[in-house]
Amino acid sequence: MSENTKNTSNTIHNNSSNTSGKRAANPKDAILEIEHVNRTYYDTDGNTVEALKDVSLSVRRGEFISLIGSSGCGKTTLLRLIAGLDHPEAGTLRLNGTEINGTDPQRGYVFQQGSLFPWLTIYQNIASGLKARHVYKEQKAEVAKYIELIGLNGFEKVFPHQISGGMAQRVAIARALINKPEALLLDEPMGALDSFTRADIQDKLLELWRLYQTTMILVTHDVDEAIYLSDRIVIMTPRPGKISEILEVKLSHPRDRGGEEFLAIRKKILEKLHLANASQEPEYNL
Amino acid sequence: MGKLTTLFQRKPKQGSIKKITNAQYVLFAVITLLGFFIAIVVNRTFPQIADVKITSYPLGIFGEVTINGFYEIILAVLIFIYLLNAVYSFFDSDRRRKFASRVPFRFVIGIAIALWDVFGTKLLLLPQPFFPGPAKILEAFLMEPAYIGQQILYSLRLFGYGFVIGVTAGVLTGILIGWFPKVYYWVHPVLRISGVIPAVAWMPFALTLFPTPFSAAVFLITICQWFTIASLTAQGIQSTPKTHFEVAKTLGAKTPYLVFRVAIPHAMPQIFTGIAVANGFTFTTLVMVEMMGQPGGLGYYINASKVWSAYYKVFAAIIVMAILFSLILKIVGLVESRVLRWQRGLVKR
Numbered sequence: 001m002s003e004n005t006k007n008t009s010n011t012i013h014n015n016s017s018n019t020s021g022k023r024a025a026n027p028k029d030a031i032l033e034i035e036h037v038n039r040t041y042y043d044t045d046g047n048t049v050e051a052l053k054d055v056s057l058s059v060r061r062g063e064f065i066s067l068i069g070s071s072g073c074g075k076t077t078l079l080r081l082i083a084g085l086d087h088p089e090a091g092t093l094r095l096n097g098t099e100i101n102g103t104d105p106q107r108g109y110v111f112q113q114g115s116l117f118p119w120l121t122i123y124q125n126i127a128s129g130l131k132a133r134h135v136y137k138e139q140k141a142e143v144a145k146y147i148e149l150i151g152l153n154g155f156e157k158v159f160p161h162q163i164s165g166g167m168a169q170r171v172a173i174a175r176a177l178i179n180k181p182e183a184l185l186l187d188e189p190m191g192a193l194d195s196f197t198r199a200d201i202q203d204k205l206l207e208l209w210r211l212y213q214t215t216m217i218l219v220t221h222d223v224d225e226a227i228y229l230s231d232r233i234v235i236m237t238p239r240p241g242k243i244s245e246i247l248e249v250k251l252s253h254p255r256d257r258g259g260e261e262f263l264a265i266r267k268k269i270l271e272k273l274h275l276a277n278a279s280q281e282p283e284y285n286l
Numbered sequence: 287m288g289k290l291t292t293l294f295q296r297k298p299k300q301g302s303i304k305k306i307t308n309a310q311y312v313l314f315a316v317i318t319l320l321g322f323f324i325a326i327v328v329n330r331t332f333p334q335i336a337d338v339k340i341t342s343y344p345l346g347i348f349g350e351v352t353i354n355g356f357y358e359i360i361l362a363v364l365i366f367i368y369l370l371n372a373v374y375s376f377f378d379s380d381r382r383r384k385f386a387s388r389v390p391f392r393f394v395i396g397i398a399i400a401l402w403d404v405f406g407t408k409l410l411l412l413p414q415p416f417f418p419g420p421a422k423i424l425e426a427f428l429m430e431p432a433y434i435g436q437q438i439l440y441s442l443r444l445f446g447y448g449f450v451i452g453v454t455a456g457v458l459t460g461i462l463i464g465w466f467p468k469v470y471y472w473v474h475p476v477l478r479i480s481g482v483i484p485a486v487a488w489m490p491f492a493l494t495l496f497p498t499p500f501s502a503a504v505f506l507i508t509i510c511q512w513f514t515i516a517s518l519t520a521q522g523i524q525s526t527p528k529t530h531f532e533v534a535k536t537l538g539a540k541t542p543y544l545v546f547r548v549a550i551p552h553a554m555p556q557i558f559t560g561i562a563v564a565n566g567f568t569f570t571t572l573v574m575v576e577m578m579g580q581p582g583g584l585g586y587y588i589n590a591s592k593v594w595s596a597y598y599k600v601f602a603a604i605i606v607m608a609i610l611f612s613l614i615l616k617i618v619g620l621v622e623s624r625v626l627r628w629q630r631g632l633v634k635r
Contacts, residue, residue: 085532105538115533119551119628131547132539161632179537 032059037091050240066226074241108176116160123156166197183215315372321396328400336410357421418598426602440582452511460519481513518560522553
């Protein structure tokens, strides 16, 4: 068993080093460059938590990339840094060559759950993206288009608490997309949904991705979701949070969740994640 | 499935939810009106035993009307209003149920008025002049309707100024305290301490500081509203979830949007709670201020009547206050449910 694991991990390692080689070869393709980023948190007891340590990643224009890992591996922290909601202690993040400093509608963000403004209707929530940038008057027509796109016609005048969690997340996605962001950052947007709704939204995301060719950066703890959606999967490990592997998924869409290759990748990732966890407990590993 | 949803949506109300048949409904309407009708009959037929001066006053189209006649007219108006209500509620099953649920209460009110009439006016068994009968109380409105009208307007004007200034100042201060930590640091303790002082305690100070008694009273009512609303507004602003701000920021929002489109809408329920609480204090302050140093208003009217032992006028003023203050609360409530309509179904109300 342990021998098997070792073999697989070697394969993955080779794979990922290939990937990084390719990245270095075509820097023009990169829309987002993250270089040697550190982020440490201090809790009230004076303990330090290294959420991210020396993380470097390059994201290609128009790709769908997933960050996956157990809780505490810094995947959400990394996404918040990209969004500009948080700042790194060291290192740089650049979007289109410009250093990221604070939030910008160029980088849309979809939160986990309950992020819709409860006092606004569905229509007004989607329109709030335009209103925040003071372009609502000129681009009013867009709102109806996006409502159509996410299939919520007839729900315009309804308030968020009256719709289901799946619908709410679609609204949140539309609200971020209406600003036509270069990159859409998704922070476990399907984490709290049941598996049917989840599959439904995953397909919606793929549809929107193809339509707008937005670069998608997805944080998830769902391995299947990552494989189903992504071009590349970034596996992160905790304490300190860092990137352990990057896997390329070269399956054509629509992907068969039960397919042989799909399952093979799934196995690889799970083993990798298992290994990542096990490595913290050397006494068992030895 | 359908059954299940109905089960969860409807609150179990005493027993089963039966549809009220037309015949039942007509019976309910009759019982509702019957109480007041009995009150009229009692007033007509019960002999006047105690020696009470029954004066007549001119009343528009009714010609010369005695206080008993006016009392009967008022009862007739009540019957008419409930009749309209009954007809209006006839066509809607929810309203029908509401009307039906109030039948016993309305019937008992009618009977209670009739008993009060008997003990207060006909037999004078209640100690006089402290507990006049209903007809006697209504005499105040027959005697000096214009004068009472003036007092009502005076009170309303006082309340109106105090309310508008108080709410505006309260919401503005609350926003500043809630948004800027520096303002919170310096102003919030002041608010905490001054907030617990009853506004009337400032009265001597207010009377010397302000040029007219009216402006002094407006000041006292203003601070009633101000401190309560300010602290609740600040709470509402401060309790805005961080996620809401982050969402707005990632959508490209700048500070004005965060304040006016995120923090303030979130604080709205708290602001209305503040207004409701403040209104309670305000009514108290309003009446006290009027009783202690105003040239008009319902409080003044009570005080002036008490001096002449005209307790029926005191009761008349109390009835006016009850109606007036309830109306004010009702209007605020209507505005609130309009502004906070997004909460419908979200919170238990």
